[in-house]
Amino acid sequence: MDAARLEKDPDDALLSRFPLRRLDSDAVRDSILKLAGRLDPAAFGPPQPIKLMPDGEVIGEDGKTGERRTIYLTSRRTHPVTLLETFDAPFMNPNCVRRAQSTVSSQALELMNSDLARQASRRMAGRIVDSVGDDVSAQCARLYWLAFTRAPSASELESMQSTLAALEREWLKQVQTEGSEEPVKTRAHWLALATLCHTVLNSAEFLYVD
Numbered sequence: 001m002d003a004a005r006l007e008k009d010p011d012d013a014l015l016s017r018f019p020l021r022r023l024d025s026d027a028v029r030d031s032i033l034k035l036a037g038r039l040d041p042a043a044f045g046p047p048q049p050i051k052l053m054p055d056g057e058v059i060g061e062d063g064k065t066g067e068r069r070t071i072y073l074t075s076r077r078t079h080p081v082t083l084l085e086t087f088d089a090p091f092m093n094p095n096c097v098r099r100a101q102s103t104v105s106s107q108a109l110e111l112m113n114s115d116l117a118r119q120a121s122r123r124m125a126g127r128i129v130d131s132v133g134d135d136v137s138a139q140c141a142r143l144y145w146l147a148f149t150r151a152p153s154a155s156e157l158e159s160m161q162s163t164l165a166a167l168e169r170e171w172l173k174q175v176q177t178e179g180s181e182e183p184v185k186t187r188a189h190w191l192a193l194a195t196l197c198h199t200v201l202n203s204a205e206f207l208y209v210d
Helices: 003-008 025-036 082-086 105-113 115-132 136-148 154-176 184-201
Strands: 050-052 058-060
Touching: 025 082, 025 115, 025 184, 058 082, 058 115, 082 105, 105 115, 115 136, 115 184, 136 154, 136 184, 154 184
Parallel strands: none
Antiparallel strands: 050 058
16 A cells, blocks of 8 residues: 555545455355366356265365356355355345455355365466476466466565475475375475465455455
């Protein structure tokens, strides 16, 4: 934010800046799917089915072309989609004239543990590797462009690269014990990048419009 503008209008009484707001539940889900390359833009037609996971989470069924926009997702009062419910999607019973917006710990927990967010993070990491190759600096920069539509600063890029290196070392220890047929270092790097993508999906800059 411009410091001079903040000094002249600290309470935003003159509407010198846009008020910070969180994405609606529909936009959160659609944005996650878009980053994963799994958002199906097709219009009209039957709704996308939902499914109940063993842990109780309700998510959309993944189709051949991905998942449909939230407006085309099946809505059931008995089984509301977990991500949408957590991020204040309107209840189906009463008439909704204005959406509520909360900031609660369950939202962070949902994004940390959701099958949708985890799968999207892995797919997003794969997209990044496919687009820029093995260059770690280019991967981190691409991650910023995808999630935040901007280039990282020098300090952000340095922090991102060091974090990715640390994550890769930890994942390498895990992968080496799995006996995977895949190249160990390649899989460890992909999982580390997916973890970094997952972290970005939990960030305020991704979830809020300033």
